[in-house]
Amino acid sequence: MLSVRGLTVVHGKPDGTRKQVVHGVDLDVHPGEVVGLVGESGSGKTTIGRAVLGLTPVRSGGITFAGERIERAGAARRRALSRDLQVVFQDPYTSLNPSRTVGDTLGEPLSGRGTGAQEARARITELLDRVRLPADSADRLPREFSDGQRQRVTIAQALALRPRLVICDEPVSALDLTTQRTVLELLLEIQEETGVAYLFVTHDLAVVRFMSHRVAVIRGGELVETGDARRVTSEPRHPYTRALMLAAPVADVAEQRRRREATRAQAPA
Known part of the structure; x- marks a missing residue:
């Protein structure tokens, strides 16, 4: 349904210089699938979602939705696309x-x-x-x-409008933990009942494990690991993915201490 190929996004800075924030990213979302896009703040994950939605300009690469190239679609075409392509942002208010x-x-x-x-x-x-x-x-x-x-x-x-794909941009990060669980379960229930696909953008590996069929991990604007959600979140292969997993909070005090020590041990000198 969604195919992103070689996506590059460059942002202007206040001093007039330019910074490349997304570097040649390839990403797919199939009908009825939940793909988690996970990375820390500033990794470029939200920029990818905004590029798909036409909210940020694309320097190069292609975005194809339902067989149509849309990375340079005009305002009128974007309004028409909103029937099938929607978004849930982080701050509901x-x-x-x-x-x-x-x-x-x-x-x-x-x-x-x-x-x-x-x-x-x-x-x-x-x-x-x-x-x-x-x-x-x-x-x-x-x-x-x-x-x-x-x-x-x-x-x-x-x-x-009964969309085919919804971009979920950190939709629970502003909520308390109990409410997060309720909203995530609601999103999954809707997905299972309607077959809508989600591109689920988050910084939390535990959330993408709960929500996703597949996961793409992004660091510094580049994808560093992709694969089945359970494999990536239980047996990560890239050091950055392992660091994200160790950084996720857990209720067990001893396990949290072990994770902190492991994170420090993996940190560069």
Whole structure:
């Protein structure tokens, strides 16, 4: 469904110089698949997602979605692509218009596609039920919800047009651990029921192990390891992937101490 080949992205800096942040990346997402893209802050993982969405310019390489090259698609074509290609961002509050009700937010993409009022209301009710929010949520403003509930609203917004692929950009990193688990389970349930594919961007190997079929590990704008999620997260081959795994927090104090010592031992002199 999604094929990225030789993707290179260059960002301008305040002093007028240019910095290459993604270096010739190859990445695929198949229909109905969850691919985890994992790396530390500044690794380029979010930039790849933004390039797929057309939110950052591509220096070179190709992005093909459903057989169509889209890396240089114009605004009109991007609007048309939004039916099949959607996004869930990290901060649910800034993703929602604070002055619009949830019903208005969910109804906007539907009315933009010519959906009638009665059909739109039924679809909004269906979406709220799918993300486990009460029907009266449609009449409330974003500030009346918790962070976890707001993220469910943004998930419903992304699902409104029944997309084929959703870019999930750190969708749970701003949430507490209990809420993270609830949202991740919801995303998996939706994926299993609808067959939507996810490109799941995160810094957390434990999250991608839970969510993904395959994993791509990125460091400094380059992919350093790819493969089956269970293999990569249990038997990583690249030192950077092993360092990410050791950095993940665990509940066991002794194991956490062992991981810290192992991380220090692997650090360069």
